[in-house]
Amino acid sequence: METLITERLVLRPFRKEDLDDFYEYAKNPSVGPNAGWKPHESKEESREILERFIAEEESWAIIHKDTDKLIGSIGLHNDARRNNSRVKMLGYVLNEAYWGQGIMTEAAKRVLKYAFENLDLNLVSVYHYPSNIRSKRVIEKCGFHYEGTLRRANELYDGSIHDSMCYSLIKEEYRG
Numbered sequence: 215m216e217t218l219i220t221e222r223l224v225l226r227p228f229r230k231e232d233l234d235d236f237y238e239y240a241k242n243p244s245v246g247p248n249a250g251w252k253p254h255e256s257k258e259e260s261r262e263i264l265e266r267f268i269a270e271e272e273s274w275a276i277i278h279k280d281t282d283k284l285i286g287s288i289g290l291h292n293d294a295r296r297n298n299s300r301v302k303m304l305g306y307v308l309n310e311a312y313w314g315q316g317i318m319t320e321a322a323k324r325v326l327k328y329a330f331e332n333l334d335l336n337l338v339s340v341y342h343y344p345s346n347i348r349s350k351r352v353i354e355k356c357g358f359h360y361e362g363t364l365r366r367a368n369e370l371y372d373g374s375i376h377d378s379m380c381y382s383l384i385k386e387e388y389r390g
């Protein structure tokens with residue numbers, strides 16, 4: 215995975231040494247459930263998932279340049295809802311202590327640049343649950359187009375069912 219740089223952030227591959235910072239945000243019940251996953255219950259659980267991230271090479275670790283701390287992740291994943299090898303789905307989470315500073319918008323814009331200019335993707339998709347207004351704003355600020363709502367599209371780990379708000383950006387719409 216290529217390392218990507220922005221004004222305040224370094225987006226680099228995950229490393230084993232990221233475990234403590236990873237567990238710090240992954241155990242927070244305000245973080246994972248908004249992205250569809252259960253908060254981590256132990257550092258051991260985080261270790262296993264971290265090893266998967268390292269092997270899969272789909273997610274960048276978001277590092278704050280000022281402190282060299284891991285504060286979140288952002289990735290380009292296969293989109294199970296679209297049958298096109300030049301499509302990827304954007305996903306992201308951020309440590310709650312860093313919310314509201316424009317950090318994820320900064321990271322997402324850099325990843326979109328890489329997706330269209332380096333990976334030559336056709337389309338990047340992104341989804342959020344109706345209640346996740348913060349993510350909605352990130353998506354809007356990145357220039358995504360709203361496609362519609364897939365009703366009752368996701369059943370979560372706790373059995374709850376959620377609609378999925380669908381967005382995409384195609385290469386021709388991307389302005390850099």
Ligand SMILES: CC(C)(COP(=O)(O)OP(=O)(O)OC[C@H]1O[C@@H](n2cnc3c(N)ncnc32)[C@H](O)[C@@H]1OP(=O)(O)O)[C@@H](O)C(=O)NCCC(=O)NCCS
Pocket residue numbers: 244245246248249306307308309312313314315316317318319320341342343346347348349351352
């Ligand atoms: C979604 C998330 C990544 C946003 O990251 P962030 O760095 O805080 O995002 P930004 O600062 O770039 O933008 C957040 C926007 O939400 C707005 N916002 C913050 N709190 C809000 C609230 N309570 N209600 C409405 N809007 C709110 C901010 O004002 C900002 O919009 P603005 O720039 O128009 O003012 C972060 O909240 C997070 O990790 N949430 C948990 C995981 C998650 O939801 N992942 C995405 C799954 S789709």
